[in-house]
Amino acid sequence: MTTAGVRATARIEARDDGRGGTSLPMLDGEGPLALRRIRSSGSEARVMLVGAMSGPLGGDHLAVEARVGPGARLRVGSAAATIALPGQAKGEARYDVRLDVADGGELSWLPEQLISAGGSELSVSSRVELRGDARLVFREEQVLGRVGEQPGRLTSRLTVRRDGRALLDQELACGPGAPGGWDGPAVLAGHRALGQLVVVRPEFEKEVPAARLLGEYAALTPLVGPAVLVTALAPDALVLRRVLDGALRDLT
Template identity: 65%
Template structure:
């Protein structure tokens, strides 16, 4: 039995009155999109709502968002995404493809991804940024639900600015992944997170590299400037709540 194939699509455009319109907002299967109240008049706010349990083994899900020049889009999710085992034993795939135009701004802030026991998920996030684009992107991974061993999870984040590589990183956790619970990777922690910030202002005023937290009980975090107008905050902690605190306190997006 094959899994579910579904794609959700968002297109945000400047409406000519200082706001952002959504001429395309459509979802399939477990991926439902809802326009929700925004924090300000300029931006559009979209919430991804899980219409059914997903991703399951064998599923192939995708979310595509295009932010046209001058538009401001904020995307979140109503709840955490839980990767679950399916009846076929196949790997699930979840692909996120984001495009941000010149002078546009995207805040991509989903709730955490939880790798439940027995699951196997590969998630890829690909971002194309035009010159002058702004991006705030958060990813959080939680390895297993309470009291269970985690499933297998591989995530890859690839970001290009004006066609040139800005960031390309891959993380793998769970059964059969060498070294992931070792002291050089997560050790006793079971949650990880990344916050990527891209802003043209960083070209003249780059953020400085610094250790944000070195407390094993509360979590560890570091801020790293990238070779471009960008910075990456990486955090690991005993649980998702502590990871969120570290990322939220790291900078003011």
């Protein structure tokens, strides 16, 4: 830790172990980012991201990197919600997620919610690189403010690429200082929980799910390539998770 905040990176590497399972030759956490392997299911390795400290705080720069090799299956979750908080160090906090899935690999990225607490400033950047017939489930959930609290400033960008071609590239800014209208009827419409689910499956090349509404504030949209995007708004994290879980059951 310095006066500029904490710098820490957690790294995961998953490989086919040649015996019908997945090995984890790299499982390395730093500072507030601890990694734990938990009970696996079948050929899938499961990893839990455990926050060892509060944060990210102002000035922190945290990163998580995961690489999934051919034939490997990896599922990553987190033990609790991540709470962005104001810190003693001035400036914006950063949280970077870098995911790489090889041809024939499979990644399920299913962390708990990110909560933007009042007074915080956080920039989240998630970049996913897929190759060939890689499979992906990527869930992202954000809650603007704790109970009875105005949110902090949150900027989030998600990019998903397959063989160098963009499947999705979008950015959203919310909270104090964000472009006007972020909380208006054309964007969040007063909701405080927002999320998205990206599912990439090779079989979608032949038959991609049709675009449809998933309730009043959620929709499924096919993307260019074998992928779909589910976006949802909700009054709270519990309702948001229920909507995204229902969509995931329908797609997998």
